[in-house]
Amino acid sequence: MVVSASQHFKELTLKDADAALSAELRRLVEAIPDGETRKREAFRKQMDGFHKLFQRYLDSTSDVFEWEKVEPVPKDFVKTYASLVTEEDKEMLRQELQKYPRLNRESLLPLAKCAFDPNEKPSNDDILHFLLTSPLSPQFAMEVTDKTSADVKGGTLTNYQGHLRLLELAQVPKEHQDEFASVRTFRIFNTNNLWVKLPVMVGLVKKDNVQMEVIVNPKTLDSGLNILQLEQAAGAAVRSFDVALALCSTVSSVFSCHLFRNDC
Incomplete structure (x- = not known):
């Protein structure tokens, strides 16, 4: 050579x-x-x-995104949150709602109009139970939500050569930032709510195998000095796990699940 x-x-x-x-x-x-x-x-x-x-x-060559290889998360990998909850879970929730109704402060009547609200946002217990019992055996889960025009600066989860990768605005070439900001192309963004299987994380840390892109953020101090601030997003660790999930909380509070197997 x-x-x-x-x-x-x-x-x-x-x-x-x-x-x-x-x-x-x-x-x-x-x-x-x-x-x-x-x-x-x-x-x-x-x-x-x-x-x-x-x-x-x-030595940031491994952290560089080739824009032509960046793709939105495929629709084929989307499951509704309802599919993650069993009928037994729903029945238990019905019973809880009947035992502990919330009251209207004016009328003192129960606020609930039905035994079970299908749009009820799942609790952390629901998500934890799914992550622990799912046959998918997820090691890492990231909560994402629908992106709006006000969320231009938020990182988005992408499909990069068959793997989940978190992409931040600072990593996008200027000529592609309008495309990155488009809610039609990249429809979700990271909420920074992460679920990690700790034994897997400990193993990765001990072997120094946690891969997280270095984000170079140019800034100017009040003194006028130009600096480079080196950053890493916690969600970028998603690329280090063999099986990762994206739990999507939409505006209507209906959850869906995006599944990628990083070992495929």
């Missing part, structure tokens, strides 16, 4: 940048007095984490 002069220069520049950052972080750690051992060790771990993030930023 022949390495061009420009590529060789870039590699040297990246190595210099990494070495300079490492030296500066070490200086910051050593500035903490020797007597504050616990504080110094905690700060060192934080800086080690930041150093890894910086190295990911320098």
Whole structure:
């Protein structure tokens, strides 16, 4: 493999940048007095984490989205939330509504007009029960909701080469941002409500296999200094799990479930 002069220069520049950052972080750690051992060790771990993030930023080829490969979540993978709730669950809810009715403050009459409201938003217990008992054995679930014109900046869940990937506005090329903002093309966005199977997460962390894209967010401080803020979205970890779900809460509070198997 022949390495061009420009590529060789870039590699040297990246190595210099990494070495300079490492030296500066070490200086910051050593500035903490020797007597504050616990504080110094905690700060060192934080800086080690930041150093890894910086190295990911320098070698961010794996984090780049090729726009032509980004697709909306297919409709074929949508199930209504009603399909996740059994008749026994519905009967139990009917009984609960009959035992503990809510009252109208003016008339003191029960607020409920029927024993079971089909549009009742599922509780966390409903979702947890489904995640624990589903034959799909999901390891990671992200709550999403219908995107409106006011949700342009929200991240959206996409199908990227057969895998669930979270895509944020800052990762979209400027020439495609109008398409990204379209509620017709990308109809859902991330609510930042995540459900994770902890034993799987612990295993991924121990093996350093949690993959999360580095988002480069250019900003200008009040002093006028231009900076790069390196960010990672928690929902981006969805790509690290073999089986992931998107639980979609629509405006009408009807839940649906989007299923992808990342091991297919």
